[in-house]
Amino acid sequence: MTNASHTNEPQHLYEMSWAYTPSSIFAFDSGTGILIDANPAAEALSKYSREELIGLSITMLHPEDERERVLAEYLKPGNQPTPHPDLHLQCKDGRCIPIRSSTSKSVLLDGRTISICVYLDITDRVAYEHQLSTQNWALSAYALAALALGQVRPSEELLLQAICDAITYKSIYVLAWIGVMEEGPEESIRVAAKGGTGQGFLDGIRFSYSKNAPEVQGPTGTCIRTGKLQVMEDSETVAAFRPWREQARKYGICSIASIPLRIEDGWRGSINVGAAQPNSFEPMAIEVLQHLAEQIQSGVHAVEQRRLLLAERAHAAKIERQLTETLSAMVAPIVLAMEMRDPYTAGHQGRVAEIAVAIGKEMGWTEARLQGLRVAAQVHDIGKISIPAEILTKPGGLNAAERAMINQHSETGYTILKDIPFVWPIAEIVRQHHEKLDGSGYPLGLKTDAILPEAKVLAVADIVEAMASYRPYRPGIPLDVVLEEIEKESGTLLDAETVRICVDLFRRKHFMVPGWIRS
Numbered sequence: 001m002t003n004a005s006h007t008n009e010p011q012h013l014y015e016m017s018w019a020y021t022p023s024s025i026f027a028f029d030s031g032t033g034i035l036i037d038a039n040p041a042a043e044a045l046s047k048y049s050r051e052e053l054i055g056l057s058i059t060m061l062h063p064e065d066e067r068e069r070v071l072a073e074y075l076k077p078g079n080q081p082t083p084h085p086d087l088h089l090q091c092k093d094g095r096c097i098p099i100r101s102s103t104s105k106s107v108l109l110d111g112r113t114i115s116i117c118v119y120l121d122i123t124d125r126v127a128y129e130h131q132l133s134t135q136n137w138a139l140s141a142y143a144l145a146a147l148a149l150g151q152v153r154p155s156e157e158l159l160l161q162a163i164c165d166a167i168t169y170k171s172i173y174v175l176a177w178i179g180v181m182e183e184g185p186e187e188s189i190r191v192a193a194k195g196g197t198g199q200g201f202l203d204g205i206r207f208s209y210s211k212n213a214p215e216v217q218g219p220t221g222t223c224i225r226t227g228k229l230q231v232m233e234d235s236e237t238v239a240a241f242r243p244w245r246e247q248a249r250k251y252g253i254c255s256i257a258s259i260p261l262r263i264e265d266g267w268r269g270s271i272n273v274g275a276a277q278p279n280s281f282e283p284m285a286i287e288v289l290q291h292l293a294e295q296i297q298s299g300v301h302a303v304e305q306r307r308l309l310l311a312e313r314a315h316a317a318k319i320e321r322q323l324t325e326t327l328s329a330m331v332a333p334i335v336l337a338m339e340m341r342d343p344y345t346a347g348h349q350g351r352v353a354e355i356a357v358a359i360g361k362e363m364g365w366t367e368a369r370l371q372g373l374r375v376a377a378q379v380h381d382i383g384k385i386s387i388p389a390e391i392l393t394k395p396g397g398l399n400a401a402e403r404a405m406i407n408q409h410s411e412t413g414y415t416i417l418k419d420i421p422f423v424w425p426i427a428e429i430v431r432q433h434h435e436k437l438d439g440s441g442y443p444l445g446l447k448t449d450a451i452l453p454e455a456k457v458l459a460v461a462d463i464v465e466a467m468a469s470y471r472p473y474r475p476g477i478p479l480d481v482v483l484e485e486i487e488k489e490s491g492t493l494l495d496a497e498t499v500r501i502c503v504d505l506f507r508r509k510h511f512m513v514p515g516w517i518r519s
Contacts, residue, residue: 023118028058030106030115033075045121047092058117063090074117079105089119098126141166141292157193159299163292164195167273174198174252175274179220180267181209189224198251198274205244218244223258223270229286230258234278257281259293264301348465353377354513355461362501372424373454380430380458383413410434411443425452433458436493456495460486460502479506
């Protein structure tokens with residue numbers, strides 16, 4: 001390839017490039033694959049001398065399982081440089097180095113067709129990628145475990161299964177399972193969750209933590225019995241693993257790690273992880289698995305505490321629901337008593353409730369909130385119980401004193417309702433249902449955001465029903481006129497969004513109130 005010897009200084013630029021480049025360069029016959037020359041960097045990398053390399057087939061620089069591929073790719077004719085990823089250099093000292101190689105196009109030189117192959121040692125890169133892969137696996141495992149813990153209704157089973165899936169998801173581990181110690185004379189270990197392509201390994205195997213059972217000699221039984229980490233680096237060389245060796249081979253399991261679990265005020269067990277290669281549990285992987293064990297321990301405890309809390313909440317909700325139903329049932333006789341005093345407005349509060357709830361639904365309010373709105377609407381005029389019946393049914397206009405008495409009904413209603421333990425602010429809604437956005441309403445003269453949303457809805461519903469309904473002392477006002485009137489007050493006296501929805505309900509959606517008699 002060159003006349004310059006390694007003992008003499010290079011005399012030309014090309015000779016300097018060949019001698020001093022850090023890249024390992026091999027020249028070979030592109031017809032036979034026989035090495036013709038190698039530069040000093042190639043000698044240093046392969047541990048062979050130049051004399052040993054010349055005449056050797058380039059395939060012999062690779063492990064046996066790669067030689068057929070090397071021969072096919074390196075001797076393939078081509079007009080462009082060709083990369084060859086995922087290969088290994090078999091060094092003279094027995095080491096196998098990961099490399100990235102690239103062959104040049106063939107050229108005719110001194111009557112021979114020659115190609116150049118450059119080898120790049122990527123040991124550090126592979127190690128970095130492995131470390132990065134392990135870190136990514138760890139992050140993925142943590143994320144999946146956290147996702148399981150963050151479910152709306154997490155359970156112990158869901159969490160344990162999520163951990164097994166997290167460990168085996170896109171990783172080198174083919175099996176992950178959770179073993180739980182069972183109390184009883186058999187002292188067996190229950191498979192609580194499992195994941196991975198090798199989970200068939202568990203079929204038909206009895207696991208035990210008993211001192212007298214042979215199963216305890218395996219990593220899982222020993223881990224649970226002693227509460228200590230167990231790592232079996234190679235199932236083929238560990239005598240205690242002989243009973244399960246054939247099953248492990250069948251499912252591609254060569255090394256196993258068992259990490260102890262102890263749930264506070266609960267059970268004992270272990271995380272058991274199987275890998276297809278020996279010596280697969282480096283310190284970082286063990287650390288990740290131990291962190292996942294801690295997540296299981298805290299997670300299962302949290303799930304149990306959450307279960308107890310939810311049970312207590314369900315009981316409290318049941319009591320609250322019963323109280324709400326009882327209080328709501330009290331509304332009916334109150335409304336009936338009021339209607340008996342003022343038969344001319346019988347059904348007014350129920351119809352106002354229908355209109356208000358329809359508006360609330362359009363606003364997207366929850367069923368619980370709508371129920372509160374309905375109750376408030378059904379008793380919004382309860383304060384009128386203190387007003388003499390002759391004033392309530394008076395056919396003509398009211399004088400100032402009578403008007404003042406009527407205007408007091410909101411405050412009186414608040415006084416009647418404020419000590420009843422409703423789950424909604426019923427008394428305050430009733431108190432505010434005659435307030436106006438500009439502060440001109442009564443009894444408090446509240447403005448804009450100081451008025452409860454329910455009171456704003458109730459105010460519009462009350463006005464529409466009262467104006468449009470028939471009264472013995474006046475006919476009902478046509479609905480179109482009523483809607484025009486509230487539109488005039490939209491944004492100044494009445495809430496604009498409530499008015500818009502109310503008008504849309506009647507004009508476009510043709511909303512009807514059951515039993516409503518209008519002119």
